[in-house]
Amino acid sequence: xxxxxxxxxxxxxxxxxxxxxxxxxxxxxxxxxxxxxxxxxxxxxxxxxxxxxxxxxxxxxxxxxxxxxxxxxxxxxxxxxxxxxxxxxxxxxxxxxxxxxxxxxxxxxxxxxxxxxxxxx
Numbered sequence: 001x002x003x004x005x006x007x008x009x010x011x012x013x014x015x016x017x018x019x020x021x022x023x024x025x026x027x028x029x030x031x032x033x034x035x036x037x038x039x040x041x042x043x044x045x046x047x048x049x050x051x052x053x054x055x056x057x058x059x060x061x062x063x064x065x066x067x068x069x070x071x072x073x074x075x076x077x078x079x080x081x082x083x084x085x086x087x088x089x090x091x092x093x094x095x096x097x098x099x100x101x102x103x104x105x106x107x108x109x110x111x112x113x114x115x116x117x118x119x120x121x
Contacts, residue, residue, distance in 0.1 A: 003027075006075065007051040016049075026052060034060045041087040064095035075103035 007020050025033055034056075041048060050057065054072055061069045064080055072078065079098035084090060 003051050003053060007049075010049075010051065026050075026056075028053070028056060030056075031060050031063050035090055038090050039088045043086050045087075063092055064090075066093045066096055069097065069100075073103055077101040 004022055007022075010016075011020060023037060026037060034050075038048065050060075058069065058071050061072070061078055061080065064082065069078065078100050080095040081098040082090065082095045084094055
């Protein structure tokens with residue numbers, strides 16, 4: 001429930017109006033579950049926003065990243081740029097940190113590339 005509420009609040013803050021998909025399969029699940037879900041995504045979608053809990057999200061981020069990322073604070077936002085052409089290519093060490101926003105920064109700062117990739121409306 002907390003992750004769903006957080007996703008709704010974040011969507012409102014960044015003016016995201018598309019459908020939010022809630023997946024019980026990702027709640028307290030393994031890295032393999034994240035990989036399975038992400039590998040099935042539409043290749044036309046070049047961005048995904050995962051909202052979840054620790055330690056799962058931190059562990060998955062560290063799996064994707066070439067450098068170690070420490071623990072997500074509550075409401076932290078980490079953007080990972082993946083060096084893949086298709087979601088089915090998701091694997092270990094394919095990502096680099098694009099940006100990280102601490103919770104207290106979020107209300108003041110939104111990187112330009114998030115604003116420009118959000119749907120208009």
